[in-house]
């Protein structure tokens with residue numbers, strides 16, 4: 001049985017959206033296909049009439065500085081982000097996350113937009129983008145809008161994108177400024193090639209011996225990619241001393257909902273790992289920001 005009947009390689013976002021609307025049967029967007037092809041082949045998704053490839057749209061495969069922000073097209077491959085000095089300067093946590101996802105073959109085709117659109121609470125690229133305060137640009141045939149990344153998720157594997165009507169065009173990230181830095185770390189099973197047991201990204205701004213501002217994202221810390229606002233509040237305007245980090249960890253363990261997942265880890269183990277990841281990423285970002 002064919003998993004699709006037609007494969008379209010549009011040149012513009014409008015062409016892709018028009019194809020989605022006009023197709024006589026079900027249609028689906030495809031970027032790297034690393035998630036989607038497995039879903040189709042293993043029957044988690046029924047066969048479709050048309051696949052609409054986003055990697056032929058120049059606007060979506062651009063990585064550049066754009067009017068005071070870093071723009072990363074949704075169809076940019078993870079390996080390109082990992083190798084980009086521009087991304088390294090402005091979005092270190094994202095580069096670190098992209099470098100860890102899958103293996104080289106996966107990273108060469110998998111895209112940041114696919115990572116976000118799949119809406120998994122522990123997706124590595126998504127967690128880094130969340131800590132970096134990224135905004136997503138969404139296109140429909142009617143308009144374009146920008147939303148904070150966190151506003152995109154409604155449940156495990158579910159985004160707020162209107163299926164068949166909307167797509168992610170790209171992501172906008174604030175540029176690096178003095179005494180700001182970020183870091184990303186994750187814990188994987190030794191033989192693991194898919195999602196991590198736990199990951200954590202930190203972005204912070206340092207003012208002499210204090211944290212002037214901080215953002216922390218953890219995955220999986222709940223049903224959607226999780227931003228640890230209460231933990232951030234516990235660290236704001238503090239020096240990252242052992243005591244301050246320990247109090248912040250208590251807050252993180254209260255606000256995050258670590259759960260047991262049969263294939264990866266128990267909730268207790270994840271709570272244990274959260275301590276190490278919070279301490280390490282905070283320390284790395286703090287040193288970098290100095």
Ligand SMILES: Cc1cc2nc3c(=O)[nH]c(=O)nc-3n(C[C@H](O)[C@H](O)[C@H](O)COP(=O)(O)OP(=O)(O)OC[C@H]3O[C@@H](n4cnc5c(N)ncnc54)[C@H](O)[C@@H]3O)c2cc1C
Pocket residue numbers: 028029030031032033034035036037038054074075100101102103106109110111112113114115116117118122123124125161166167168169193194195196
């Ligand atoms: C062996 C292996 C290892 C992996 N390891 C990791 C890992 O370590 N960490 C991790 O986070 N993930 C991992 N993944 C998951 C996957 O590779 C990533 O989530 C990847 O970034 C998905 O991107 P893609 O371009 O391949 O998406 P696709 O498979 O092309 O698409 C995924 C979904 O997103 C939709 N979509 C894609 N682009 C857009 C867009 N621009 N707008 C709207 N919808 C869109 C598609 O319709 C589809 O529903 C792994 C996968 C494999 C197979």
